[in-house]
Amino acid sequence: MKSIAVLAPKGCPLTSVSGPLEMLMLANARSERTRRLELALVSADTAAIACQGGFQLQGHIGLDDQTQYDCVVIGAIGPPNKESLSFDPATVQWLIRQHQGGARLVSICTGAFLLAATGLLDGRRATTHWAMASVFTQLYPLVLLDPAQMVTMDQTLWCSGGASSYQDITLLLIRDYYGDAVAEQVAKLVLIDLDRTSQLKYMHFIPARQHQDEIIHQVQNRLEEDWRSASVVSLAEGVHLSERQFKRRFKQATGLSPLEYLQAVRIEHAKRALAHSQTGIEQVALSVGYEDVRFFRKLFKRQVGVSPSEFRDKSRF
Structure with a gap:
């Protein structure tokens, strides 16, 4: 049976983790038994997962588990700060090992920062929340960032843009693993379009004021x-x-x-x-x-x- 793990980084927005899981569970419920996926919530946290806003998640698997997944969905990390951004080395290494073992890595919104920290995105196309694009390019100049895109897919490294774009990229995963019919059913159930491809209409111009000139x-x-x-x-x-x-x-x-x-x-x-x-x-x-x-x-x-x-x-x- 194929498997998908959703990785919850410390301080993640709740929907970036629960949203993909709920959509995948909907797909499982509407799929033939032979096509259903094994779903898991994973985290480096040994106790309850601390999410943004003080919420907590439980029932997850630790990163010391030796399971090799077919796909890992990386939850968002919240608004990143260039001066203080750092990631748990064990989480970064776990993602690298999963990818080396054949897993597709899929980032949600600012989860692209964690994916980029692995070095796997260097020279690859990626996207993230449009408002974080400037910080991202400063931290990861080797990544070919395109913040106008809702979703980028560069071989087995996929990224999605803003917070709600977990819906778009999860639908693509559902289409890939379960087929078009199930993807269309899930899209109707969660009331989203299947054709959102760009973040441009959501973007606002933010003048660069960090310079000293x-x-x-x-x-x-x-x-x-x-x-x-x-x-x-x-x-x-x-x-x-x-x-x-x-x-x-x-x-x-x-x-x-x-x-x-x-x-x-x-x-x-x-x-x-x-x-x-x-x-x-x-x-x-x-x-x-x-x-x-x-x-x-x-x-x-x-x-x-x-x-x-x-x-x-x-x-x-």
């Missing part, structure tokens, strides 16, 4: 007030730098070119206008600094993953 901080402050009419040329002139010097210095500080940064700020304002008003697309484009509506639509879809009208429809509840 005071001149670029001044430019960013100006952009918060003057994002409609600002241009790269006027921004460079405002801090007495040549356009070439300004572009290089800005990108070094923020990770984006001035134009990319300005476009991201404008699109964020456009998203708010679309979500909270009935203003036409043409008027929204003009209000955020784009007279060319066709260009605005193209830029919006590239950054958000859906058209302005689709975004408006999905943003209304």
